[in-house]
Amino acid sequence: MPTETFEFQVEARQLLQLMIHSVYSNKDVFLRELVSNASDALDKLRLDALRDDSLDVDTSDLHIEIELDPDARTLTVRDNGIGMSYDEVGNLIGTIANSGTAAFLKELKEAQDAAGAEGLIGQFGVGFYSGFMVADEMTLVTRRAGEAAGTRWSSRGEGTYTLERVDDAPQGTAVTLHLKPADAENQLHDYTSTWKIKEIVKRYSDFITWPIRLVPQPGGDGEDTPEPETLNSMKALWARSRDEVSDDEYHELYKHVSHDWRDPLETIRLQAEGTFEYQALLFLPAHAPHDLFTRDFRRGLQLYVKRVLIMDDCEALLPPYLRFVKGVVDAQDLSLNVSREILQQDRHIRMIQRRLTKKVLSSVKEMKANDPDKYTAFWREFGAVLKEGLFGDPDNRDALLAVASFASTHSEDEATTLQQYVERMKDGQNDIYYMTGESRQSLENSPHMEAFRARGVEVLLLTDPVDEVWVDAVGEFEGKALRSVAKGEIDLDVQGDEKAEAEREKQSEAYAGLLGWLKEQLAEDVKDVRLSTRLTVSPACVVSDAHDLTPALENMYRAMGQEVPTTKRILELNAAHPLVESLNQAYQEREDRTELVETAELLHGLAVLAEGGQPKEPARFVKLVAERLERGLH
Incomplete structure (x- = not known):
């Protein structure tokens, strides 16, 4: 049967050029594609031989061969697998010329970006043609198992391909690449180099089931030809x-x-x-x-x-x-x-x-x-990243909480789970308390912890940046709300205690004037001033409202480029502290409160410093402190 020449359609030619020049970022993968096709052919032959007893084929040494000829600048990938018939070559290798090509190219041109284009390309299975990235011409010789005649296909990738029947083709498929000159544009490696072929096979095809053998060049002057070298380990x-x-x-x-x-x-x-x-x-x-x-x-x-x-x-x-x-x-x-x-x-x-x-x-x-x-x-190495799943993967949140552990005031050496925390909760305690910050030491020394430490209430100490986010996303565990000790109002022992409630009401009346005046004086910095139930030692602290962002979370969002308005916080005073008692007495006795304004400013600055922040105007704050210290020495 004479050689037949077939012409690619215009759209197919465009697509072929796109394949050759645009799709693959790494040209080494052409060999991976050809080896993969060969491996598939061997798999199919083995399966057909098992299914069809009448198929007269030898499956005792199924393998892939790679043959290099530096003088002729050719690379051949050969297998003794299932092979293809004449019609199959036209249908399978000629897939690129299918009628859907025009529609495909139309969609490709309408793609808005490179990622969209690659997604469309991904719908087209033409890895065989990746050989044209490194070759000027490709030749395929194949014979299907069980058939007598073979087929030769050849193309230079320029618009036509040829098909002819051959009588002497061995079973399987051999693809020969006539490589471009070594110094051609974009030809970064010489693919007739033995070491380069070994590197590619080791990287991409080491676990192929079948042996991949590098066929040595025949020896000259009667020298013995070395045995083929198997390049892959075949160890999956x-x-x-x-x-x-x-x-x-x-x-x-x-x-x-x-x-x-x-x-x-x-x-x-x-x-x-x-x-x-x-x-x-x-x-x-x-x-x-x-x-x-x-x-x-x-x-x-x-x-x-x-x-x-x-x-x-x-x-x-x-x-x-x-x-x-x-x-x-x-x-x-x-x-x-x-x-x-x-x-x-x-x-x-x-x-x-x-x-x-x-x-x-x-x-x-x-x-x-x-x-x-x-x-x-x-957990020490990867706990921080694993906790990202607590807000990013709700479906696996319970599984993540089951393996998560946290530092707490219960023990300096051992972390705790939420389940263990719940089991240790005091009678009448309804919330799981936590505090976020930069280090365990800073958290333990925070004024927010004073009432909890005094009453022996356990607090989780969360020091990873991600902790600022997941606690709000999770919200509760086994019906117990996760609650920050630095947000909202905290009442650990007042509810149900008539004596304590009466004392609290008495304090509120005694400090009502001072609280209102301080709120006016510090209006630019705080949203409210109130008496604290969380302080036992420190004179004051600043807390966030129950549903406000914490300063750390605000800074985190800003670092990610998001605009977040600064949230005013609440100043809490310890009514039992001598400084606060003196301030209240001075407020009630003095009509000229100029000096008290500075005291209020200092009190707020000290509260901000205590939680690791800094006053709005550090230089002014230092000046006021220095002046007060000087006065105290006289």
Whole structure:
């Protein structure tokens, strides 16, 4: 049968040029695509041979060969798999010329940005044509298993391709790339270089089931030709049983995927079977990377499909708060784009994410129950990032609360869970009290803690920036409200105590004039002035209203570029403190209250300093303090 020449349509030519010049950012992946196609052909032959006893094929040495010819500048990828018939070559390799191309290009032109364009490209499975990124011409010779004649396909990617029948083709498929000159534009590597081919195969195809062999060049002057060298390990650790793999092998894989020189803290295996099958091998690092909280942190798992690496950092497989988890997921069937680099958002991806998330959290829970020391080390490194899930992943909030632990006033050495806190709550206590700040020491020394310390009421000490956010999102635990000791009004022992209530009413009457006057004098800085039930030692403190943002949260939002108005806070006075008693007496006795204005300003500044803030005008505050100290020395 003579050679036939077929012409690509205009739209197909445009799409082919787009494939050659635009889709792949890394040209090395052409070899990954060809090896992957060869692996699929071997899988299909093995399956057909099992299903059809009449298929006369030899499956004893199924393999992939890569042959280099530096002199001719050719690279050939050959397999002895299922092969293709003449019609299949026209239909499968000619997919690019399908009638839907025109509509595809129309949508592509209407895409608003590059990401949209890549998403559309992802609907078109033409990875075979990635060879034109590095080749001027591609030739394919194939023969389907069980057929006598083969087929040769050839194209320079310029608008036409040829098809012809051949009689001497071996079973399987051989794709030969006539490589562009080594110094051609965008040709960054010489793909006839043995070391380069080894590097690509090791990176992308190491876990392919079938051996990938590099065929050596024949020796000259009667020298013996070396044996082919197998380039891939074919060791998919995640597909082997636990008994077949040593901890050292797991640790080596972790170091390979994470670039961490230390062993992982925990190894997690998962195998999903049924209508959608995949295996996962995940690792919890022993130490948090230094850039864990930066925008440039590269997160995600390595994604394989049938042991072919598709993506190094697949973010879609785990939520952001598990970004420290490293590992591998190997799926049997996924919707991929043309370059295998961007997954389409389908239900399989969402299914994997849900399952992996639950598996990681359940593993942490088991660690917490069975190995407290290991859990403590894990939470110290990753607790802050894990708590992001408390407001970002409501579906797994209960699981996260079950593994979360927090410092508290109950113990200096041991953290507590919310469940343990609830079990220790005093009779009549309805709320879980907490305080946020920069350090445990600053929180314990805060005036807001005085009444709680005096009455032995436990307070959670939350020192991570994320704590400012999740407590509001969670709101309550087992019906007990999460309540900040630095917000709203706090009554620890007045309700139900008639004597205490009577004393409180008496104090309110005695200080009513001073409180109203201070509110007027400090109107620019505070929204209210009132007597405090949380102070036992300090003269004053500032608190936020029950539903207002805290200063730390305001600063956090501003750091993220959001405009947040400054919220006035409430000044609380300790009626039992000598300074406040003297101030009230002076207010009642003196008609000229000029000096008292400065005292009020100083009192407010001291309260702001006590919680780690700074006065509105630090220089003026220092001046007033210095003047008062000077007067006290005379």
